[in-house]
Amino acid sequence: MSLTDSNAVDVARSASLASRQLATLSNEARNEALTLLHSALDKNRAIILAANKKDVELATQAAEDGTLNHSVLKRLDLSRPGKYDDMLEGILSVRDLEDPVGKITLRTLLDEGLTLERVSCPIGVLLIIFEARPEVIANIAALAIKSGNAAILKGGKESTGSFAAIANVVSDAIAGSQVPVSSIQLVKTRDAVSSLLAQDSFIDLVIPRGSNELVRHVKENTKIPVLGHADGLCSAYIHSDAKVQTAVKVIVDSKTDYPAACNALETLLVHESVLESILPEVASALLAKGVSLRCDQQSLEVLKKVVPADKASQISSATDTDYETEFLDLVLAIKTVSSAETAITHINTFHSGHTDIILTESSQEANRFMNGIDSAGVYWNASSRFADGMRYGFGTEVGISTNKIHSRGPVGLEGLTIYKYLIRGDGHVAADYHDGAGDGSTFTRSWNSKPSLT
Amino acid sequence: MSLTDSNAVDVARSASLASRQLATLSNEARNEALTLLHSALDKNRAIILAANKKDVELATQAAEDGTLNHSVLKRLDLSRPGKYDDMLEGILSVRDLEDPVGKITLRTLLDEGLTLERVSCPIGVLLIIFEARPEVIANIAALAIKSGNAAILKGGKESTGSFAAIANVVSDAIAGSQVPVSSIQLVKTRDAVSSLLAQDSFIDLVIPRGSNELVRHVKENTKIPVLGHADGLCSAYIHSDAKVQTAVKVIVDSKTDYPAACNALETLLVHESVLESILPEVASALLAKGVSLRCDQQSLEVLKKVVPADKASQISSATDTDYETEFLDLVLAIKTVSSAETAITHINTFHSGHTDIILTESSQEANRFMNGIDSAGVYWNASSRFADGMRYGFGTEVGISTNKIHSRGPVGLEGLTIYKYLIRGDGHVAADYHDGAGDGSTFTRSWNSKPSLT
Structure with a gap:
């Protein structure tokens, strides 16, 4: 799924629609997609490593010419011992974590037959912007699917070949599952970042994974909330x-x-x-x-x-x-x-x-x-x-946040969820509970709200 | 505390410094400030109502001239039966709510002598922008102090007199408590809004209280996270x-x-x-x-x-x-x-x-x-x-949020808090737990992290 700069809207809208379907899938259905993703990436190892080898060759040349930092090379290379296996293993680790969706964090009996619940649910659409590391694709796809969020991924130019190869494998794998294909979209066009950062009506959270400069650039160029940290002083x-x-x-x-x-x-x-x-x-x-x-x-x-x-x-x-x-x-x-x-x-x-x-x-x-x-x-x-999600016992880490709202510090799967309030009644109406003054601030009928779970 | 447009930075910086001191106060010290605030507003009822009467007179004239909406008049008038008493009562209700700060929501024994806790804490500095209702000042001051947050309040021009009168009473009342005076700052200058909305390095959250237009204007003109809803469709x-x-x-x-x-x-x-x-x-x-x-x-x-x-x-x-x-x-x-x-x-x-x-x-x-x-x-x-914070049993309502991160739906005091992670050790170092590869992703020493509270 490539896109031109002008159809960032289509990518974001289709991700938003897919996210609604994804949000209704069971943990089993989401896990099954991760199993398929794992085996597809395992089977296509040779193709992906061949594409990655070309990226590394081009990057090595650029590093020798002095146009690329040597540290990028190390991050780009998927063939380093254990790296590909770690990537595969990571998908299964995320799959086997506790389901972050559907957790009831508050249950209150408001009145006879009228219950209020606060239930964790996916945020919606994530935009992940990363630099060289191609294994981030598998990692983020796994985190997004597990947490029921759609994800749009945009990688750096050094990993173009690896990215395209992995993108094809990911799309094919997901197509065989109940997860809508548009749930994970890999954006290859170079100039798409600013267009995507403008889609605040469809994209709910941006996660930049890379240098401080990348994070700062993203924070300064979007109205979408950004999860991450620019500095670690x-x-x-x-x-x-x-x-x-x-x-x-x-x-x-x-x-x-x-x-x-x-x-x-x-x-x-x-x-x-x-x-x-x-x-x-x-x-x-x-x-x-x-x-x-x-x-x-x-x-x-x-x-x-x-x-x-x-x-x-x-x-x-x-x-x-x-x-x-x-x-x-x-x-x-x-x-x-x-x-x-x-x-x-x-x-x-x-x-x-x-x-x-x-x-x-x-x-x-x-x-x-x-x-x-x-x-x-x-x-x-x-x-x-x-200060690390694995060391905190979260099983995975989405990133470390220095934000003051939503998620702070090492962020696990929980940071990719929000909640909704569900009320189940039997024809209950507000007019029965207030004095009719209209502003709903007082209740004449007794109101037995008792928080029982928090 | 009035300000000219150019010293929004000073207001925001002093609020930020005050917020750090406020964050360390006990629930008792914060409650005491609310008790003082309540009695000061009670004692100065005549002065405040006199100032409010002048605002209402000017607004009545404007409404007759057709330059002001009649509904604003009703919201502006503090002398309507029960309104002032409700405002006073609201301060005590907030005071008597459970302390939202210092709640331990996760405790994990990472290793012998090494514990991790997640503890709720204030967000920092709130900017509240509201329209006519003068009682919002008392309400927001109470919510902010109770939750340990500093607050900068900016009211609408129709309530200028009431605002100034209440501002003086609030400042004097707080001066007699342990809460730093700069914790609650009332900004009177008309043109200060855009300067304040630019202080994203000091202000952590904006809460607009008023029309859909106000909320939209705020959302479109700041990089600070905004809590609220523009529409309720x-x-x-x-x-x-x-x-x-x-x-x-x-x-x-x-x-x-x-x-x-x-x-x-x-x-x-x-x-x-x-x-x-x-x-x-x-x-x-x-x-x-x-x-x-x-x-x-x-x-x-x-x-x-x-x-x-x-x-x-x-x-x-x-x-x-x-x-x-x-x-x-x-x-x-x-x-x-x-x-x-x-x-x-x-x-x-x-x-x-x-x-x-x-x-x-x-x-x-x-x-x-x-x-x-x-x-x-x-x-x-x-x-x-x-869909109302009181009906959900939260005891108070900061507002209703349609955001997808942090707080969603009716927001109580909990929505004005975030958390921090505290680790207590005895000279524990990371080098003892990994294989020295440098990326901290693996542990050689056994790692007993057991989440016990969530």
Whole structure:
């Protein structure tokens, strides 16, 4: 299913219609489509890998010419050991998760014979915009079908061949199931993004999967709600009573376990009273791991005294922008603060609302910090690297959201659902319950609403 | 606190800072502020009513000159019997609701000594834009404080005097509590709306309270998420096996109980097999209540035969736009459909996602309809007029949302909260749980995540 720029409306409208049919399918019917998808991708492995090989060859050439980043190459290559099998396995894992649709989260007996239920249901139509990784197609198709949502997928230009090959297999596989074919549409045309982002009457949620620049571009160019995060500027605060060994372990892991991840540490705040006791230990462990430290004046003076000459080049003065920078590299900004209060204010001002850490032995200080920090994740004596849907036990991850509404933090299948209210009555009418003033604000007949499930 | 257009940034920034402090207050501290607010508004009744009287006088003049709608007058007048007391009572009702903040909705033991909690918390900063009703100020201030959110309020020009008087009382009352004064800011400048709508880095949610035009204007002019509904185009479908008396009762109530409400019925779909049995009974009851019926050809032909001459003028041919119109008046569009399927497709195409009804004696048909309709509320044999936060048992109503994410349908205090994930550990690091491949997707150490609460 390719499209020209002008028929984004048709794609979005047909996805919207398909979504209504998809929403009525049973979990079994949705699971069956995933089983078919899995076997089709397994059977067509050779064709897909051949198409992917061509993409990789073109991209290798572009990387050699300097027109493409080398990291894209790695993400593009489906033939790396285990990658294709992981993709296949992922479809079955999603299939075997609990059905996120049809969960009753509130049931109230409003009156005799009149019941209110709040039931989880699919959101409708998702638009997923991603960059190089071709396995995202299988992953997103699985998540969408499992959660009863239609999905429009738009990939990056480097994966055009892989994308087309996978698209054909996905369409054929779904055609054999009860899931409407238009439920998963793969958009190949390059310029379609802006047209699709304009379809806010048909598309309910956009999920960009890729660089910060992609996420920012999407957020700035659509009225459709966007699920995701542009930045992951995680901070840690070492309180005056922190344990040295806990601080060292947690900060080294947060910074160095996977520096390019959104949940890696970028800013370290240190209480002034532990500048000479805890900071040198933490710094020494970080320097040993190759981390460069950008320090404010106070911390710089302390570290200059204790850091050995062969590591001195890894220490420098911080600029203001360092505290607003997601380095995604072995670099850490360090700042001295005079109180937990100052740390909280600094973090709430400069952070991205992703994940922040306090290191302290006091549960009172920890709770104050956890209440005061406005982030999706606030951790006490634990690494920021735990901010991950799999680690949270969600079974899958749609992405990590720094939004303040709907879903926040690692998002599982639940984030792809909303709810509807169902009322079942026997000819019940509102006129029986109010005084006739017309605004419905008062009830004359007794009203027994009793929430029973939440 | 007035502002010029240029310092919307200051208002929004100070609200954002205040919101962080407000988020850390206990339920008792927030409740105390509501008690103070209640008594201050009670004590200053005479001053506020005097200011309101002047607004009403100016508005009366404008209404006589034809520059203001008469309905605005009624909404503006705080001296109508019971109105001021209802406003005061509303503050105490909100105060006495269950605390929506700090609810633990998920708790997982990730590993020994490592716990994950999902805890409800305030969203942050709300921007409320409303039209004439001055009592909205007290209502919104109460909802915001109770839910721990800062609120910026912008009222309509007709209520300028009342607004200023109430604003002073609110500020003074809050100053005596632990709630930061900048938590509730009342913006008087007329042209501030567009500047405020641009503060998406500080404001987290906009709630427009007023006409459809206001809601549409807000939605089209901001990148901040908007909670609300522009239209309430509710539909009912009479299936072939519906009970006549149930259909008559539910449809008459849905249409006539309060025609100007967003949950009033606007479109009636009738299965062709009951055009001559059920429709005439329903039509006769509606006509007796003064409702005009705009009918498609099939239903018009049937009704022409049975409707008495003195009611003939209430029946006319429908145009296509009648099925997309929220009449908010004693007018109903009627259309014949050949199946439940057609009814579902019609509703999903033309409705606003507010509340829709099926009349049937078959639970199978009802369930199919309830699954297939993409609306905030889907009712079986019950009036659409039940779509209301008080009737749902929420104790209060922030508004009714037709959004597909975050909150849908009548929104209570819960809709003004989001959640954060808290992890408490003892120096736990991610490196202990994966194979070092760097992407964190696999774990070598056993991972005991067990969701225990949801």
